[in-house]
Amino acid sequence: MKIVVFLLSFLCVSCSHTSLINNIESPETIGLSSARIQRIDALIDQHISEKKIAGAVTLIARKGKIAHLRAAGLADTNKAMQIDSIFRIVSMTKPITSTAIMVLYEQGKLLLSDPVSKYIPEFKNQKVVEMLPPGSNFPYKLVPVKREVTIHDLLTHQSGILYLASTGWFPNEKREQVVSFYRDAGITDGFCRPDESIGDMVKRLAKLPLYAQPGETWEYGLSVDVLGYLIEVISGQKFDQFVQSEIFDPLKMHDSHFYIPKNKLNRLAADWNSDWKGSLERVTKPLIDGDLALCPNDAYELSGKYLSGGASVLSTAYDYFRFAQMFLNNGELDGVRLLSRKTVELMTATNHIGKHDATLLHSHGWKFGLGFAIQQDRSHNVDSGDIGVYEWAGYYSTRFSINPKEQTVTIFLSQTSPFGAHFGLWDKITALSTSAIAD
Amino acid sequence: MRNKYHVLVSALLCSFIYSTTSFATGPRVAPSLFVSNENQLYTLDLPPFISTKSEGHGLLFEIINTVLEAKKIAGNINILPSKNMAKYYFSQENALAIIGYNFNLNKEAQKHAIVVPILSIDEYYFFYQSPNEQSIQWNGELSSLKNKVYGTDKGGDVKKYQTVGIDVKYGRLYALLNKMQKNKVDFIKVPQLTMNIILEQNFPNEKHLFTKVQPKAGEINLGVIFNKRHPDGKISAENFKVGLSEIIANGQFKAILQKHLGGDVMVEPYLRYLNVK
Numbered sequence: 001m002k003i004v005v006f007l008l009s010f011l012c013v014s015c016s017h018t019s020l021i022n023n024i025e026s027p028e029t030i031g032l033s034s035a036r037i038q039r040i041d042a043l044i045d046q047h048i049s050e051k052k053i054a055g056a057v058t059l060i061a062r063k064g065k066i067a068h069l070r071a072a073g074l075a076d077t078n079k080a081m082q083i084d085s086i087f088r089i090v091s092m093t094k095p096i097t098s099t100a101i102m103v104l105y106e107q108g109k110l111l112l113s114d115p116v117s118k119y120i121p122e123f124k125n126q127k128v129v130e131m132l133p134p135g136s137n138f139p140y141k142l143v144p145v146k147r148e149v150t151i152h153d154l155l156t157h158q159s160g161i162l163y164l165a166s167t168g169w170f171p172n173e174k175r176e177q178v179v180s181f182y183r184d185a186g187i188t189d190g191f192c193r194p195d196e197s198i199g200d201m202v203k204r205l206a207k208l209p210l211y212a213q214p215g216e217t218w219e220y221g222l223s224v225d226v227l228g229y230l231i232e233v234i235s236g237q238k239f240d241q242f243v244q245s246e247i248f249d250p251l252k253m254h255d256s257h258f259y260i261p262k263n264k265l266n267r268l269a270a271d272w273n274s275d276w277k278g279s280l281e282r283v284t285k286p287l288i289d290g291d292l293a294l295c296p297n298d299a300y301e302l303s304g305k306y307l308s309g310g311a312s313v314l315s316t317a318y319d320y321f322r323f324a325q326m327f328l329n330n331g332e333l334d335g336v337r338l339l340s341r342k343t344v345e346l347m348t349a350t351n352h353i354g355k356h357d358a359t360l361l362h363s364h365g366w367k368f369g370l371g372f373a374i375q376q377d378r379s380h381n382v383d384s385g386d387i388g389v390y391e392w393a394g395y396y397s398t399r400f401s402i403n404p405k406e407q408t409v410t411i412f413l414s415q416t417s418p419f420g421a422h423f424g425l426w427d428k429i430t431a432l433s434t435s436a437i438a439d
Numbered sequence: 440m441r442n443k444y445h446v447l448v449s450a451l452l453c454s455f456i457y458s459t460t461s462f463a464t465g466p467r468v469a470p471s472l473f474v475s476n477e478n479q480l481y482t483l484d485l486p487p488f489i490s491t492k493s494e495g496h497g498l499l500f501e502i503i504n505t506v507l508e509a510k511k512i513a514g515n516i517n518i519l520p521s522k523n524m525a526k527y528y529f530s531q532e533n534a535l536a537i538i539g540y541n542f543n544l545n546k547e548a549q550k551h552a553i554v555v556p557i558l559s560i561d562e563y564y565f566f567y568q569s570p571n572e573q574s575i576q577w578n579g580e581l582s583s584l585k586n587k588v589y590g591t592d593k594g595g596d597v598k599k600y601q602t603v604g605i606d607v608k609y610g611r612l613y614a615l616l617n618k619m620q621k622n623k624v625d626f627i628k629v630p631q632l633t634m635n636i637i638l639e640q641n642f643p644n645e646k647h648l649f650t651k652v653q654p655k656a657g658e659i660n661l662g663v664i665f666n667k668r669h670p671d672g673k674i675s676a677e678n679f680k681v682g683l684s685e686i687i688a689n690g691q692f693k694a695i696l697q698k699h700l701g702g703d704v705m706v707e708p709y710l711r712y713l714n715v716k
Contacts, residue, residue: 142527
């Protein structure tokens with residue numbers, strides 16, 4: 001019996017490989033240069049040989065066709081990376097969650113201007129931390145919000161809700177004070193899957209003070225986790241079930257999951273710790289750095305309570321391509337319409353966050369839309385090929401980029417910590433993908 | 440009697456000063472969320488005494504609300520997820536009161552505190568053991584737990600543990616239970632009733648592995664700390680004391696305890712600090 005199961009599993013993997021490989025177009029037929037795409041192979045191979053990363057899957061598509069899908073290096077100790085290897089995409093979950101919200105928006109179940117308290121009453125009467133001048137009797141005071149947090153604020157990270165890890169990214173006293181409340185209340189960033197429901201976490205978070213007045217800052221944080229719970233409240237379904245039925249199933253993202261099925265465990269790529277200088281080790285323990293806590297081995301859990309809208313999804317390059325292509329097609333894929341063209345236009349508009357920049361992964365000149373960072377001009381440090389390119393990334397070194405003008409999708413999936421060293425590699429891949437355009 | 444009252448107040452204040460384990464878990468919904476910020480009584484989760492998941496938000500919640508209503512004291516109970524927020528509202532925004540235990544009020548805040556004790560609850564040490572492990576040697580003296588690891592929340596009195604060679608690790612109750620399973624923490628101190636609920640909700644298949652040991656480890660004293668700096672703080676405290684005595688006398692207090700803890704509950708142990716007129 002075990003042998004039969006093994007053979008069937010092997011057959012399924014082989015079928016899946018074959019079907020993916022059969023879908024690959026010659027780059028030249030869709031206006032890309034084969035020779036230039038090979039530069040991406042060389043770049044990845046160089047990083048593997050220098051032991052900066054263990055392995056990666058890269059995907060380049062144009063005009064709805066995949067021109068390049070390549071696995072390189074190791075998925076795990078003594079196991080080669082495969083094109084259908086499954087990755088912790090972490091924050092690349094956020095665009096999926098944002099899309100789920102927009103599905104409800106299109107169903108007339110919510111307005112982006114709705115205060116979150118309309119659905120989650122704990123968001124009523126929120127307070128904001130205001131630091132007091134040095135020498136004051138007390139370091140801070142809590143002031144009432146000038147207006148309530150809206151769904152739009154959550155989608156665009158303007159809610160004033162933080163990640164605990166942000167104390168390491170942009171340290172200051174006020175952030176430390178807010179995060180101390182988070183710690184006190186048992187809030188985590190969700191990168192290590194807590195053994196509680198997302199609702200329990202969000203209800204506590206809602207009672208804690210905000211870092212800034214809603215709409216007055218851009219702060220990357222747990223806002224999208226709140227959206228995940230909001231989806232549960234509004235839809236009446238568990239968040240993962242809603243995403244499955246409204247996004248994964250219609251888009252045939254068969255290898256995307258919040259918790260990995262047992263029969264796919266062998267496809268899950270391991271996380272590696274790299275010093276970026278040639279020392280590369282498979283991660284076996286949680287990675288703790290100040291307030292940042294990563295638990296890559298949680299991805300091997302077959303079930304659990306926590307469904308993070310900001311971090312929980314596991315997926316493949318091909319599945320994420322299907323998700324990205326749906327956006328390039330103005331909301332539909334293979335005859336299935338997920339969103340309207342007008343909603344895609346709304347999500348990818350660049351003026352959602354006003355004067356604020358989305359500087360976390362990029363630089364000035366990037367704005368945040370409803371789920372993505374969007375390139376607003378070409379006068380700044382990070383250039384992904386065109387104004388209007390939208391993209392995001394994940395903590396274990398994953399990134400996608402969608403260029404609506406050139407109709408390209410670029411996906412890079414690795415599993416390497418720490419995160420900060422990878423910006424240069426990601427930017428180079430995007431640059432090489434863009435420069436492979438040959439028409 | 441007056442001396443006895445002072446002893447009682449001192450004991451309760453000590454319980455606010457010296458910390459035990461934090462019990463904040465689960466959602467924090469209360470009707471009081473939807474009112475303005477005036478006349479708030481802030482508290483933390485401690486099932487089954489205060490809990491949004493319990494009927495009437497828990498027995499302590501219900502006792503306090505019963506007294507507030509009976510004496511027409513304007514006040515809403517607001518369950519917060521953060522002890523520091525409760526302390527902030529008490530000391531910086533002159534909230535009417537804070538409820539519960541274990542707030543570690545500083546000396547300045549203590550000056551403005553009027554403590555009204557309500558319930559006394561026994562606490563026990565709990566260990567986690569695999570089915571084959573029987574190495575618990577608690578005999579009532581902390582020295583018997585030398586070289587073990589004690590789990591508690593930050594801010595508590597841990598000197599007595601450290602003095603006898605017990606290592607201390609910090610965390611919230613739920614996190615500590617997980618650490619016990621992973622052998623990173625050997626024991627914690629929790630009321631039996633609280634432990635029963637947490638285990639039933641979160642560790643239903645392993646609850647038998649969390650073992651309570653005798654004798655009891657101590658007591659926590661639950662009550663209301665009224666704030667003299669609130670315009671109604673002093674008068675509310677006086678009225679509350681009267682109202683509490685009245686519901687004890689007329690049987691409402693006992694009825695609430697029986698409702699939450701079962702009809703055969705012995706009420707007297709919970710009142711051991713309340714035999715003060």
